[in-house]
Amino acid sequence: MLQVLNAVRKAKLRVFYALHHRYRPGDYETWKYIAPVQKAAWVRRTFEYGTWGGELRPGFEPQPGEIVATEHWCSSGFANTDLDLQLKRHGIHQLIVMGLIAHTCIEATVRFAAELGYDVTMVRDATADYSDEAMHAALNVNLPNYASAIVTTQELVDLISSAQTETSAQSQ
Incomplete structure (x- = not known):
């Protein structure tokens, strides 16, 4: 993931973070309905601030x-x-998505992005999951329906580098 982030920063592409809520005391106590993943976050104090x-x-x-x-x-x-x-205020329509967890947050974000009309590239080896089976299902069954491309870190870094070289050559 850091290799992708560094390549993106070097190319001066915009970086956006979509972080999971960080637990704080009192977050869920008065909620009438708590999704199982949220209940687990409450009990475990997931990502506690x-x-x-x-x-x-x-x-x-x-x-x-x-x-x-x-x-x-x-x-x-x-x-x-x-x-x-x-993203819209910054004129962004192409996204590179990576992070945790492939079959929950990443898949939901990529699906939502596709619904909103974004062109999404997923980074296969800059994404993680709890098991090989969940990772396989996310990357090989579900996400190909929503991501325009699913690439490796090296493939993406090479594409970014190639685009930079091309842009530099055109500006001379």
Whole structure:
């Protein structure tokens, strides 16, 4: 993932973050309906704000000018967030998606993006899941219906580098 992020930053492509909600005490206590994934987050204090689990790994922190959408509460980076608004305001229509978890958050985000008309590229080896079976189902059965391309990190880095070289040659 970091290799993709660094290549994107080097190419001066825009970076958007669609982070999962970070648990804070009091988040779910008054909810009438809690989806199983949200109940698990409540019980386990998943991504608890201010803890190791709620922080981004070194190197993945947003840099100045990068956009952090409002945190999503369940699976899709689009549902109940400002991600679509931020992408549209910046004139973005092509997305590179990577992260966790392939069969939940990534799949829901890619599906939602396709519904909204975005052209999505998935990075196969910059995505993770709980099991090989879940990963296989997400990347080989479900996501090909919504992502225009599913590529490896190296393929994507090569494409970005090639596009940069082409752009540099055209501007001379």
